Amino acid sequence: MRIGSVIVIGAGAAGLAAAERLVSQGLQVTMLEASDRAGGRVRHLEGFADFAIELGAEEVHGLENCLLPLVKASGAELIRHESAHDYIRYDGKLVSLEQARAGEDLSEAFDFVANLSRFTGPAWTVEQCIVARHMPGHAWHYLDSRLGVEHGTTLDRLGMRGFAGYERNWQLREENYTVRQPYVRLLDPLLAKVRDRIHFGAIVARLEWSGPQAVVCLAGGEDLRADAVIYTGSVAVLRDAPPEFSPLLPAEKCEAIGNIGMDGGMKIVMRFRRRFWPEDMYFLHSDTFWPQFWNPGRGRGGQAHLLTAFVSGTRADFLRQLEVDLVEFALGELDRIFGERIASQNYEDAYLADWTREPFVRGLYSFPLAQTEPRHREALAASLGGKLFFAGEATDLEGHSGTVHGAIESGRRAANEVMACAR
Ligand SMILES: Cc1cc2nc3c(=O)[nH]c(=O)nc-3n(C[C@H](O)[C@H](O)[C@H](O)COP(=O)(O)OP(=O)(O)OC[C@H]3O[C@@H](n4cnc5c(N)ncnc54)[C@H](O)[C@@H]3O)c2cc1C
Missing domain, CATH: 3.90.660.10 (Polyamine Oxidase; Chain A, domain 2)
Structure with missing residues (x-):
């Protein structure tokens, strides 16, 4: 089936990166974000000091990753910590x-x-x-x-x-940096391309992924349809308070959710x-x-x-x-x-x-438990029925889980998977 429309659930780093890639390829994208702001676990506090205080992500862990172009494009200044x-x-x-x-x-x-x-x-x-x-x-x-x-x-x-x-x-x-401006500035180049697609306060309560189109039901009662859905909620949300999936998530996905830590x-x-x-x-x-x-x-x-x-x-x-x-x-x-x-x-x-x-x-963010194996992250990241795709830091397969750049890379990976189905 040709995929033309995509719903991205979550406007954190992974969701923004996924949506930006899909929009740049001409797909019709709708983003649903439960909270009233973009950034997810990238969030800061203003007015407490004479600079912004990071409440979530604070450090850039190395620059040999997708953050470097975003640092350049956003004009953010980095402070190196040794x-x-x-x-x-x-x-x-x-x-x-x-x-x-x-x-x-x-x-x-x-x-x-x-x-x-x-x-x-x-x-x-x-x-x-x-x-x-x-x-x-x-x-x-x-x-x-x-x-x-x-x-x-x-x-x-x-x-x-x-x-x-x-x-x-x-x-x-050892190569860690903080950002002189609010960290969320690094996400601005992504946000600029998708801001008008985001619906804030849109809590996804149910996700039907086996029909000809996926159906996303909001807590407020509204139903939305699309050819594909990318879900970016954290592994702790999937474990403790997931939206209702219909059909239920397969056993390998549930096993993966239970075997990846997030405290x-x-x-x-x-x-x-x-x-x-x-x-x-x-x-x-x-x-x-x-x-x-x-x-x-x-x-x-x-x-x-x-x-x-x-x-x-x-x-x-x-x-x-x-x-x-x-x-x-x-x-x-x-x-x-x-x-x-x-x-x-x-x-x-x-x-x-x-x-x-x-x-x-x-x-906070995902980490390996004693029993976590690479296959668990692979199963967490695996798409279902060519309709439901998964991104978010915990689905990173390159050793960057638990980070902002891992989240961005996972969003782009999920967008690529959607586009592979679209062709
Ligand atoms: C305290 C703290 C410190 C950190 N420090 C660093 C650091 O220094 N460096 C670093 O690289 N990383 C750090 N991280 C980790 C980094 O912030 C995350 O890995 C990254 O931001 C996760 O992005 P994400 O898009 O995967 O998930 P999220 O940011 O969690 O985005 C998911 C979004 O989905 C939305 N959502 C969930 N369920 C629903 C639903 N049912 N309906 C609609 N929307 C929904 C959520 O509201 C959220 O906005 C830190 C995190 C925390 C909490």
Whole structure:
């Protein structure tokens, strides 16, 4: 059947990239977005400081990918971050990562990271692997931040095998950048081509994909028809609150959804009257319960003194269950790291972004569980009946899942699949 009309569900990075490619090929595209804005997990906060605060994606992980042309086309400026600006707190000491590298204390942890992609052992979590190697507690804490939190989870959930073959995986790169302008600026060249196709507040409740045309039913009652549909909702939405698929998704797709991780997590951005951390500090990997902090203002030339606290996976679940005041909790952790209640005394204001509570995202980003195999991502990405196509960061097959560029590449891959059917 010739495909002429396509509905793209979701206006995050994947949906925008898919729609832009289809529009440029002359297909008739309609985009349906449940929220009131484009960007999905790329979102920022204005007015809290004298620069935009990223609540979702914040870093560009390497430039040898589809983001480079978007950086150029959007005119966005990048700020390079090197590990020379990272710090580690362990055994009551705050030391630079460079200092820690030169010493013996964390050498096992650094070796572990360097050799991750060569892992060929059993279907273990990173935590099982660390325990089996009798690594000291401070190595565990560093790895929990460096690997667990960076993958949006905790070491008891992150699978070792997922690293194998990920030679070009963003996580293993040291080349990271933040964007001086809001990150969403990188998506502007895509958005400019499809803005007038997006229907905001359009919640897809049901998707019929076996008839001569696909039928997409909105929560408001309206039905739309198209020759093909590209679905870009997150794997956590597919797992916990998917639209009703008719017919039901096949067993391999359901198995894939259940075998790819995506955990909850939150960012708290805190503003202080003065800076009490080292001037050059960007990242802080800490052995406190709250594992990771960073300075979102580094390199931006703003006046505001900010720290972002990030927690994910089972630790984020635990904190949520405790029902403690999360800002107070994070301030207590900073007081413990920097001493003399300095964080609490200089605290001005905070903003909490809890992605677990976002009904159309339901977590941070996908990661490999111990049992995740390449076939699971392939099954998640596989199209159904030449009518229903899947994109979104979790469907990336090139080792870039969990990133903005992985999402964009997945959107383009799904658009290519649709166009292959259109010919
Ligand atoms: C806190 C945080 C930090 C991150 N940091 C980084 C980083 O530094 N660097 C990086 O590269 N990546 C980072 N990421 C990951 C990156 O943001 C995502 O991989 C990427 O944005 C995902 O894009 P997507 O299009 O696949 O999904 P999404 O952005 O989730 O887009 C899917 C869209 O579909 C919509 N939708 C879902 N269900 C429905 C429905 N039923 N009807 C209609 N619409 C629906 C949603 O509202 C959403 O807008 C981070 C993510 C988070 C949350």
